[in-house]
Amino acid sequence: MQGLPSRKEIIQRVKDKGEHIAAVMPIFYPRELLRAYGFQPIEVWGPPNIIASEHQHFQSYACPIVRNATSFLLNGGLDQTDLIFVPHTCDSLQGMGAVLLDFIKPEQAVLTLYHPRSQRESDLVFLVAELKRLAEELSKLSGNQPSFDELTGAINREEMADKALKSLYDNRPQLALSDREFYQLVRSREYLPAEDFILQFEQLPKSEHQPEGVGICISGIVCEPMSLFDEINALGAHVAWDDLACGSRRLYQTDTEGDPFERMARRLLMTVPEPTKGNSITERVDYLYRQMARQNVHGVLVYDVKFCEPELFDIPHLKKGLSDQGIPLLHIEHELDGQLSEQMLTRIGAFVEMLQSEVTA
Amino acid sequence: MSLVDKAKYLINYELIGKQFLKFQGWQDHRKLKNYRPSPDSPLAPPLHSLVNAKNLLSGHYLQGRYANGVKKVAWVTSGAPTEILRTLDMLLIYPENHAAICGAKKVGHEFAQEAENAGYSKDICSYARTDIGALISGKTPVGRLPKPDLLLCCTNICQTVLYWYKQLAEYFKVPLYIIDTPFLYDEMQAHQIQYVRRQMEELIPIAEQVTGRTFSYSKFQQVTRRAKQATELWLEILNTGKHHPSPITAFDEYILMAPIVDMRGDESTVVFYQSLLDELNDRVKRGEGAVKHEKKRVLWDNLPIWFKIGNMSKMLGAKGVNVVASTYTYAWGEIAPMLDEQRPLESMSKAYLYPILNRSPGQKMAAMQRMIKEFDIDGVLLHSDRSCKPYSLGQIDQRDEITYKLGLPALLLEADHNDKRAYSEEQGQTRLEAFVEMMES
Numbered sequence: 001m002q003g004l005p006s007r008k009e010i011i012q013r014v015k016d017k018g019e020h021i022a023a024v025m026p027i028f029y030p031r032e033l034l035r036a037y038g039f040q041p042i043e044v045w046g047p048p049n050i051i052a053s054e055h056q057h058f059q060s061y062a063c064p065i066v067r068n069a070t071s072f073l074l075n076g077g078l079d080q081t082d083l084i085f086v087p088h089t090c091d092s093l094q095g096m097g098a099v100l101l102d103f104i105k106p107e108q109a110v111l112t113l114y115h116p117r118s119q120r121e122s123d124l125v126f127l128v129a130e131l132k133r134l135a136e137e138l139s140k141l142s143g144n145q146p147s148f149d150e151l152t153g154a155i156n157r158e159e160m161a162d163k164a165l166k167s168l169y170d171n172r173p174q175l176a177l178s179d180r181e182f183y184q185l186v187r188s189r190e191y192l193p194a195e196d197f198i199l200q201f202e203q204l205p206k207s208e209h210q211p212e213g214v215g216i217c218i219s220g221i222v223c224e225p226m227s228l229f230d231e232i233n234a235l236g237a238h239v240a241w242d243d244l245a246c247g248s249r250r251l252y253q254t255d256t257e258g259d260p261f262e263r264m265a266r267r268l269l270m271t272v273p274e275p276t277k278g279n280s281i282t283e284r285v286d287y288l289y290r291q292m293a294r295q296n297v298h299g300v301l302v303y304d305v306k307f308c309e310p311e312l313f314d315i316p317h318l319k320k321g322l323s324d325q326g327i328p329l330l331h332i333e334h335e336l337d338g339q340l341s342e343q344m345l346t347r348i349g350a351f352v353e354m355l356q357s358e359v360t361a
Numbered sequence: 362m363s364l365v366d367k368a369k370y371l372i373n374y375e376l377i378g379k380q381f382l383k384f385q386g387w388q389d390h391r392k393l394k395n396y397r398p399s400p401d402s403p404l405a406p407p408l409h410s411l412v413n414a415k416n417l418l419s420g421h422y423l424q425g426r427y428a429n430g431v432k433k434v435a436w437v438t439s440g441a442p443t444e445i446l447r448t449l450d451m452l453l454i455y456p457e458n459h460a461a462i463c464g465a466k467k468v469g470h471e472f473a474q475e476a477e478n479a480g481y482s483k484d485i486c487s488y489a490r491t492d493i494g495a496l497i498s499g500k501t502p503v504g505r506l507p508k509p510d511l512l513l514c515c516t517n518i519c520q521t522v523l524y525w526y527k528q529l530a531e532y533f534k535v536p537l538y539i540i541d542t543p544f545l546y547d548e549m550q551a552h553q554i555q556y557v558r559r560q561m562e563e564l565i566p567i568a569e570q571v572t573g574r575t576f577s578y579s580k581f582q583q584v585t586r587r588a589k590q591a592t593e594l595w596l597e598i599l600n601t602g603k604h605h606p607s608p609i610t611a612f613d614e615y616i617l618m619a620p621i622v623d624m625r626g627d628e629s630t631v632v633f634y635q636s637l638l639d640e641l642n643d644r645v646k647r648g649e650g651a652v653k654h655e656k657k658r659v660l661w662d663n664l665p666i667w668f669k670i671g672n673m674s675k676m677l678g679a680k681g682v683n684v685v686a687s688t689y690t691y692a693w694g695e696i697a698p699m700l701d702e703q704r705p706l707e708s709m710s711k712a713y714l715y716p717i718l719n720r721s722p723g724q725k726m727a728a729m730q731r732m733i734k735e736f737d738i739d740g741v742l743l744h745s746d747r748s749c750k751p752y753s754l755g756q757i758d759q760r761d762e763i764t765y766k767l768g769l770p771a772l773l774l775e776a777d778h779n780d781k782r783a784y785s786e787e788q789g790q791t792r793l794e795a796f797v798e799m800m801e802s
Binding site for chain 2 (some may be wrong): 056090307314
C-alpha cells in the first residue's frame with residue numbers, strides 16, 4: 001500500500017531517536033505498557049519463507065511461527081531489537097520463550113507474560129499483578145519509570161488507534177482499498193506506533209467501493225503470503241470479514257476507565273471468543289455467525305498455520321455449527337513458507353465456485 | 362438418585378463386581394506364584410503389585426460403569442487438584458488415563474481414527490483423539506465410561522487439555538471449570554500462588570452445587586493427608602531404582618502409577634503403595650533386579666510409548682539395559698513434600714503449580730542432571746513425543762547438554778505416546794540398538 005512505512009523504516013526511525021525496539025511474538029500483549037517504558041513493539045509472525053538456521057532447536061512438528069522466528073533470530077534478523085517479548089499464547093510459544101531463556105540466551109532480554117484463559121474476577125486480579133511484574137522488568141531494562149499520567153496517556157493513544165482499527169472494519173465498504181491493501185493497513189498495527197497508525201487512517205481516501213464476487217470470511221492465525229488476497233479476488237470472491245489472530249480478534253476494548261493496570265488487564269482479557277482462550281465453542285460459533293450475517297459472508301476459509309492445536313481442535317464444531325446456519329467452511333493448512341501451492345488454490349477455487357452457485361441459486 | 366440406578370450399582374458393583382474382582386485377583390496371584398519364567402527371559406518375574414494395580418483400576422472403572430444416577434462424576438485432567446472433589450465424594454474419571462489404557466491395549470490408534478473421521482486433525486494430541494474417538498464410537502476397553510456432571514481442567518500439564526475439555530463441554534453440555542496455572546519460566550511467585558489458591562476456593566461452591574453436599578474441611582484435611590502419604594510412598598518406590606540392580610523398571614512404573622494419578626487421596630491407594638514398597642524392598646534385600654543381568658542404567662524422558670512398553674522392556678532387558686528412572690513418573694512423587702494437611706489449600710496451590718510440565722525445560726534439565734547422578738545413569742532416552750509438545754519442545758537442547766556437557770549418550774527417539782502410526786518400528790529399533798552400542802563403547 002502506497003505511503004505506508006515499512007517495518008525497516010519504523011525500526012530505523014525508532015533507533016535514530018535513541019529508543020528501544022521490542023520484537024513481539026503473537027498474539028495478545030499490552031502495547032501501551034511497552035510504549036510507556038520506551039519500547040516500540042515490532043511483531044514477529046514467523047516471518048514466512050525463512051531459511052532455517054544451522055542449528056534447529058525445535059522438532060519438525062513444532063509450530064512454523066516458532067521455528068521460523070527462532071531461525072530468524074539466529075540468522076541475525078532480530079539484531080536491531082533490544083527485547084524479545086513472548087506472550088504465553090499456547091504450548092508452542094511457551095516452549096519458545098522457555099528455550100530462549102534457558103538455552104539460546106540471546107543478547108536481547110527475553111520477557112514473557114502469562115495470559116489467563118478465562119474472564120473471571122480472579123483472572124483479572126492475577127493479570128493486574130502479572131502486568132505489574134512486567135512493568136518492573138521493563139523498568140529495569142529501560143531505566144524508565146513512567147508517571148501515572150504517562151501510563152494513562154499511552155493507554156489512551158492505543159485505545160484511539162484501536163478505535164481507528166475498528167472504524168476501518170466498520171467502514172470497509174466505504175474504503176477504496178483492495179483486500180490486500182486493506183490487510184496491509186490492518187497489519188501495519190503490528191509495527192506502526194499508534195499515532196502513525198491513526199494518521200494513516202485519517203488520510204485514507206474515502207469513496208464508495210463495491211466489492212466484487214461472493215463475500216468470504218478468512219479465519220486463522222496469520223494470512224501469509226499476502227498475495228492470497230489477490231488470488232481470492234481473482235477467483236471471484238472478496239474478504240468481507242476476518243477471524244484472524246492478526247486481524248479482528250485483536251479489536252480490543254476501548255473507552256476503559258480507572259487504574260491503568262486494570263484498564264490494560266481488561267483490554268487483554270475481554271477479547272472476542274477465540275480458540276486460545278477458555279470461551280466455549282458455542283459462544284465462538286454464535287459470535288462468528290453474528291459477524292458473518294452482518295457482513296454478508298457466504299462461506300469461511302480457515303487458513304491455519306500447520307500444527308496449530310488451538311485452531312485445529314475447534315474445526316469440527318465450527319464446521320458443524322456454521323454449516324447448520326448455512327455457512328460452509330473450507331479448512332486449509334499452510335507451512336508459513338511463503339508459498340501458495342496449486343493444490344491449495346484449486347481447493348479455494350472450487351470452494352468459491354460452490355459459494356457462487358449457491359448465491360446464484 | 363433413581364432406585365433402578367442404585368440397584369444396578371449395588372448388585373453389579375458392590376455385590377457381584379467386588380467379589381468377582383477379589384476372585385480374579387486371587388487367581389492372578391496364584392498364577393504368578395506358580396509362574397516359572399523361561400531361563401532365557403531377561404526380566405525378573407512380574408511384581409505381584411502389578412496384579413493389585415490391575416485390580417484397583419478394574420474396580421475403579423467398574424464403579425464408574427454404574428455410577429451415573431448414584432454418585433456425581435467429574436472428569437478431570439491428570440494434574441488437577443482432585444482432593445477438593447474427592448472430599449465431596451465425587452467419582453473421578455481421568456480421560457488421559459483412559460486413553461493410556463487404550464494405548465497399552467493397542468487400540469488407541471483405532472479410536473484416534475474415529476476422531477479423525479469426525480474431522481479432528483491427526484496433528485492434535487493422540488490422547489485427545491483416542492478419547493474423543495471412544496466417545497463418538499461408544500467403544501472402550503473399560504466397559505463403559507460414566508457421563509460427567511462436572512469437568513475440571515487444570516492447565517499445569519499443557520494448554521491442550523483446555524482445548525480438549527472445551528470439546529467435552531460441548532459434547533456433554535456440563536459445566537467446565539478451569540484451574541489456570543501460570544507456567545513457571547523461573548521461580549514460583551506470590552501472585553501465581555494466590556491465583557491458583559483463589560481458583561481452588563472458587564471451585565468449592567461450584568462442586569458443592571453439583572454434588573448437593575457441603576464441603577467438610579476436616580475431611581479435606583484427611584484426603585490431603587492420604588494424598589501426601591501416597592505421594593511420599595510413590596517417591597520412595599521410585600527411589601528404590603537407585604539400588605544396583607534396580608528392583609523396578611520405568612516400564613513397571615508406568616503401569617503402577619495409575620493409582621497415584623487416579624486415586625490419590627484414597628485409603629486403598631496408600632495400602633497399595635505400601636505393599637508395593639514392601640515388595641520392592643524385599644527384592645532389594647535379595648539382590649534381585651527387575652532386569653536379570655543389569656549392565657546399563659537409563660533415564661527415560663517424557664511419556665511412555667504406551668503401545669511399545671512390553672516390547673521395549675524386553676528388547677532393552679535382553680541387552681542388559683534397565684530404564685531405572687523416568688522424569689514422567691517422578692512428576693507425581695516430587696509434589697509429596699509440598700503437600701501439608703494443616704494448610705491444604707495453600708500447600709496445594711504450590712504443589713499444583715510445580716509439576717515438571719509446568720516448569721521450564723531448563724528446570725527439567727536440572728532435574729535430569731540430578732537424577733543422572735542419583736540413579737547412576739549411563740544414558741538418556743528422550744522420547745520426542747509428537748503428541749506432547751510442552752514436554753518435547755526443549756529436548757533438542759537437553760539432548761545436546763547431556764551429550765556435550767555431561768558426556769553421556771542421549772537419544773532423541775521420535776514417536777507418539779498413543780498413536781502407533783506415528784512410530785516407525787524399524788527405525789526405532791535401529792536407533793535403540795545404536796544407542797545401546799554407544800553406552801557400551
